[in-house]
Amino acid sequence: MTQKKVSPSDATVAGTLPPSYEEANAGCPGYCYSDGAFLWDDENIRRVFVRKVYSILMLQLFLTLAVVSLFTFYDPVRFYIQTHPGLYSSFSLLFLVTYLMLACSGDLRRTFPWNLLLLFVFTFSMSFMLGFISSYYNTRSVMVCVGITAVVCVCVTVFSFQTKIDVTSFQGLLLNLCLVLLISTLVMGFLVPFGLVPLLHTLYGVLGAVTFTMFLAFDTQLLMGNRQYALSPEEYVFAALALYLDIVYIFTHILQIFSYSSE
Numbered sequence: 001m002t003q004k005k006v007s008p009s010d011a012t013v014a015g016t017l018p019p020s021y022e023e024a025n026a027g028c029p030g031y032c033y034s035d036g037a038f039l040w041d042d043e044n045i046r047r048v049f050v051r052k053v054y055s056i057l058m059l060q061l062f063l064t065l066a067v068v069s070l071f072t073f074y075d076p077v078r079f080y081i082q083t084h085p086g087l088y089s090s091f092s093l094l095f096l097v098t099y100l101m102l103a104c105s106g107d108l109r110r111t112f113p114w115n116l117l118l119l120f121v122f123t124f125s126m127s128f129m130l131g132f133i134s135s136y137y138n139t140r141s142v143m144v145c146v147g148i149t150a151v152v153c154v155c156v157t158v159f160s161f162q163t164k165i166d167v168t169s170f171q172g173l174l175l176n177l178c179l180v181l182l183i184s185t186l187v188m189g190f191l192v193p194f195g196l197v198p199l200l201h202t203l204y205g206v207l208g209a210v211t212f213t214m215f216l217a218f219d220t221q222l223l224m225g226n227r228q229y230a231l232s233p234e235e236y237v238f239a240a241l242a243l244y245l246d247i248v249y250i251f252t253h254i255l256q257i258f259s260y261s262s263e
Contacts, residue, residue, distance in 0.1 A: 049233035056240040061244070067127035071134060091132075098119075134255070145254045145255045145258055149250050152250060153250065167214070174214055181207055209250055209253040215249075216247065219246055222239070
């Protein structure tokens with residue numbers, strides 16, 4: 001299959017903007033090795049890419065924190081969503097649809113502004129679901145878990161950027177952790193009717209928190225471009241989505257560990 005030759009723009013050649021996806025795959029003289037291989041690891045490209053991803057991620061987290069705080073602290077909203085559980089099902093479906101669209105369609109998630117619009121709908125749906133779940137927990141527990149999650153994420157991010165360990169090469173370990181988590185979910189579903197629910201939830205929460213902490217380190221190093229595997233700078237929406245989900249899942253599993261449900 002012959003690739004179409006795409007001429008890079010003046011801004012791309014000058015190095016002020018990252019090249020487009022088409023330029024990267026067709027060959028860009030401004031960012032190529034002598035043998036024609038594309039140099040995605042240019043420091044300027046990676047710097048712009050990382051800054052864009054974390055800017056989007058911060059907006060996602062601020063939106064989520066606002067929704068969770070509203071559902072947790074404002075009693076009329078808290079009472080309304082708890083008495084209308086059908087809303088959770090609706091937003092769950094919306095979350096699933098937007099996630100599949102962003103995860104499965106590479107062209108769609110690289111097309112502005114539809115990629116950002118879908119990402120906003122995805123984030124708001126997840127925020128609603130997370131706020132709905134948090135509304136059933138004690139407000140102090142929720143705030144403690146938010147703080148712990150923030151500390152864990154900052155530590156993992158700093159570690160991922162500073163360490164010489166290549167976490168992107170630990171794919172086998174991550175796969176095994178996912179299998180253990182899946183088996184634990186099935187075992188919990190079978191044993192819940194027989195009791196031991198608090199103990200099982202705690203163990204499951206610890207396992208889930210460890211698993212997604214590893215995923216956060218893995219996805220963070222994918223942004224860096226100097227490891228065994230790296231994300232294309234065109235995939236800033238996918239990168240933000242992956243990091244956001246890692247942080248949300250860490251929070252939900254830590255919340256299970258400190259699960260002091262409100263009466």
